[in-house]
Amino acid sequence: MRIATWNVNSINARLENVLAWFEAEQPDVAALQEIKCIDENFPAEPFETLGYNVAVHGQKTYNGVALLSKTPLEDVRRGLPEVPGDDHARYIEAVTGGATPVRVGGIYLPNGNPIGTEKFTYKLNWFSRLRDHAINLLALEEPLVLLGDYNVIPGPDDADKPEGWLGDALFQPESRAAWRALKNLGLTDAYEQVDGSPGGFTFWDYQAGAWQRNHGIRIDHALLSPQAADVLQSVIIHRDVRDTEKPSDHVPVVIELAL
């Protein structure tokens, strides 16, 4: 089973580009982030034509996440456990697959910039809520994949120019500590597990020729429960997608599980 994550930066602006990739790669499951539309405006039909079931947790203008799967999406959860006043659509979860199903959580973690503002506090709070939820999910002792745009650069090897990110929310000690605190519950970073080589970037800014200069960062991650890590086969960053027509600033990351 191949499971993809991709921050598409507007599904409607990106539809042609995204569909071309799905037609070519045919992942079994995919988590999309930053769809930037409400549920009714998600272009489900072309994905259904490709054989996907679709679940959407949308939002006007900002954020928005979706899950696509070749097998039915069951036990769908939209949003982390309730917090009054939080209307950001950043989490969607479902169980899908064949004989041994997998629980997939699609994550669009807050960016948190600029630091020193309520946006950074919101990021850390969101991280804490995700950790609380992960504790409950891990207690199920089943194959679990929490993947998406975590908006965290885990370490200096995960940026082409780490010194340029020192003042950024993505590389703050608090953000990195929150990432480790999540991982240290007993989750495995798929990339570290099967590759781990420096320079495995997943995002290049549109600005200042970041792609051309390879000023990239690794911020799209897949965390696995022990039951999923046991059957992890590979991780592939689809770097070439950054060079296609009208690309997202993120590229797809695909993990393969022997399920």
Next chain:
DNA sequence: ATGGTAGACCTTCTA
């Protein structure tokens, strides 16, 4: 040196 680009959308916010 403090830009540069992209998307949604109404003039500015988010990334």
